């Protein structure tokens with residue numbers, strides 16, 4: 001991508017109505033635009049990052065054996081009345097009517113829809129266990145939308161729903177999803193922790209949350225490393241871990257949630273299958289969510305400095321930015337930069353070329369703000385020495401690489 005033709009608009013000033021660093025940086029770097037409270041447009045670079053997150057989540061969900069589906073965002077009220085959630089879900093549910101006066105909601109989650117599909121389509125034990133997932137836009141009419149895409153009203157979620165004949169099968173898939181989540185959040189480069197979200201009572205529902213550790217997080221987590229125990233403080237009674245160990249506390253952002261639902265939905269929606277003995281049973285369900293758009297904000301909370309974002313490689317919208325220190329369109333620095341740009345693109349890199357007629361200071365500030373991991377600077381001095389300056393957004397070091405060795409050098413860095 002060449003910045004001279006790219007619709008990038010960045011801001012020096014910190015937006016007044018954004019409290020959280022990630023929100024400020026996402027607005028300043030032009031990743032998102034606010035439309036209304038809790039509603040954001042994804043601009044080209046922001047969308048590129050969102051797709052990277054989606055891609056990793058999709059790859060690992062496919063690998064886990066789940067099947068991707070796509071369900072409507074708009075859901076008929078009757079389904080929600082069957083489970084009692086038309087009322088119970090409260091004001092988070094955005095309700096609407098069509099021209100015939102039939103009621104619908106914009107889906108905040110999809111247990112009802114998937115259970116409706118399964119009760120109509122799956123009849124016997126041979127079709128289970130099964131896990132369906134989607135990556136889709138949700139709407140929740142949050143009482144206090146804030147922090148940008150961290151707590152939005154419209155947001156992107158990966159949601160999965162599994163169906164089982166018995167508890168051991170549900171336990172197995174719950175473990176499988178737990179392992180998949182570990183892989184996903186590790187690949188995304190997040191510093192995270194799995195925490196208990198269930199009350200721990202006998203008969204209580206089993207549930208775990210995945211939290212990205214950040215001081216700005218809305219949740220407080222109590223943990224005890226000796227006992228390998230961590231739980232959302234909402235769930236902790238007293239000041240010690242289950243075996244009396246001392247608790248430490250930290251803050252987190254919930255990016256994922258896995259839940260054993262049991263037969264709550266299959267029963268209330270009369271979803272049955274025949275087991276291998278010919279008995280009609282209510283399948284047990286699990287559900288597994290990941291906040292795709294929230295992950296982007298969480299990653300920025302963990303990876304930034306006073307100058308801007310510092311993308312970890314897997315999320316970076318571009319791997320390399322080439323800063324041409326040209327003063328006008330005729331400069332040799334620009335000609336050389338273009339050559340390197342095409343060469344790197346051919347070698348498979350995602351490259352951004354800053355070929356604007358801007359001052360070096362403006363270009364460096366934007367490069368810092370955008371957070372692209374590797375920066376190549378093409379200057380007059382470099383041209384004289386036949387070298388290009390390579391430095392890293394995380395500030396580790398800086399090196400002059402001879403032009404003809406550049407591609408080899410970059411390749412070696414990646415292995």
Ligand SMILES: Nc1ncnc2c1ncn2[C@@H]1O[C@H](COP(=O)(O)OP(=O)(O)OP(=O)(O)O)[C@@H](O)[C@H]1O
Nearest residue numbers: 149150151152155157254255256257289290291294
């Ligand atoms: N308003 C929101 N904006 C962005 N992401 C959200 C929002 N609400 C939920 N998510 C994401 O979707 C995931 C799955 O949804 P879930 O129903 O578990 O959310 P939740 O527990 O209600 O979230 P929270 O406690 O933060 O309100 C969450 O773990 C979170 O990452």
Ligand SMILES: [Mg+2]
Nearest residue numbers: 209254256257
């Ligand atoms: Mg949750």
